[in-house]
Amino acid sequence: MELQTPTFPDLITRYRAGELEDIAAWAATRTMPAPVHVEIGSNRGRFLKDLAAALPSRTVLGIEIRRKFAELLDAEVKDEGLDNARVLGADAMLALPLLFADASLECVYLLFPDPWWKKRHAKRRLFAPAFLDLVADKLKIGGHLVVKTDVEPYASFIEAVLPCTERLDLVEPGDAGWPEHAESWPATTRERKVTAAGGPVWRYVLCNNGKPRSDAPYPEIDLDRFPKPEAEPGDNPPARRPRHRG
Numbered sequence: 726m727e728l729q730t731p732t733f734p735d736l737i738t739r740y741r742a743g744e745l746e747d748i749a750a751w752a753a754t755r756t757m758p759a760p761v762h763v764e765i766g767s768n769r770g771r772f773l774k775d776l777a778a779a780l781p782s783r784t785v786l787g788i789e790i791r792r793k794f795a796e797l798l799d800a801e802v803k804d805e806g807l808d809n810a811r812v813l814g815a816d817a818m819l820a821l822p823l824l825f826a827d828a829s830l831e832c833v834y835l836l837f838p839d840p841w842w843k844k845r846h847a848k849r850r851l852f853a854p855a856f857l858d859l860v861a862d863k864l865k866i867g868g869h870l871v872v873k874t875d876v877e878p879y880a881s882f883i884e885a886v887l888p889c890t891e892r893l894d895l896v897e898p899g900d901a902g903w904p905e906h907a908e909s910w911p912a913t914t915r916e917r918k919v920t921a922a923g924g925p926v927w928r929y930v931l932c933n934n935g936k937p938r939s940d941a942p943y944p945e946i947d948l949d950r951f952p953k954p955e956a957e958p959g960d961n962p963p964a965r966r967p968r969h970r971g
């Protein structure tokens with residue numbers, strides 16, 4: 726597939742020499758027929774495999790930073806004959822700008838991302854204003870970003886970050902921008918565990934409205950407002966009702 730000449734967002738914290746070349750080498754041996762859905766953080770791949778089976782007319786790419794998991798999953802999708810699934814072991818923040826032209830993706834999933842509670846690690850949080858701009862660049866107009874979490878302070882964090890962009894509109898079932906493929910979304914491993922334990926899930930479906938990037942600097946987000954919960958997520962009933970269940 727043809728690679729882009731990207732400028733990278735300021736979110737990359739773990740870049741190592743040779744990583745771009747590795748992604749390019751991977752891409753040289755793969756095709757990625759449109760429409761393309763990308764799952765960031767596919768882990769063991771339950772969602773990726775179920776989605777690829779449910780949407781055979783789409784290419785479903787999983788990008789997983791833990792290379793061992795990515796290698797295992799890549800072998801599994803081949804064994805299982807999921808011809809429309811692809812798996813890349815890389816940092817999604819490097820891979821997305823390099824692999825995809827602007828306005829090319831149908832859907833991006835960021836499902837149960839690591840919360841990175843410690844203040845010194847907070848830069849690693851994938852969900853951030855620069856991430857939203859990157860995804861808005863890569864999505865087609867009318868394409869979607871789907872985000873889920875079971876961690877209440879992370880849901881509050883998402884809701885604080887969302888107003889940083891005017892390019893992605895929050896949509897609900899029944900809205901004009903609601904994706905027709907939503908009924909095919911399977912549950913992830915994490916989601917199955919949380920819902921089996923009766924825990925809440927917050928879901929945000931964002932539709933790209935086609936507005937251009939703004940030149941304004943990103944606002945500072947006060948991370949102290951989103952402290953780590955004392956109990957593990959799912960242990961306690963939610964202090965407030967989740968915006969969406971499932």
Ligand SMILES: C[S@@+](CC[C@H](N)C(=O)[O-])C[C@H]1O[C@@H](n2cnc3c(N)ncnc32)[C@H](O)[C@@H]1O
Nearest residue numbers: 766768788789790816817836837839913914915
């Ligand atoms: C908490 S797990 C959630 C896994 C899965 N989505 C689920 O719901 O069961 C987060 C996953 O994202 C991966 N990850 C974290 N940062 C990433 C990045 N920058 N690019 C790609 N994957 C990443 C982690 O290695 C991990 O597998």
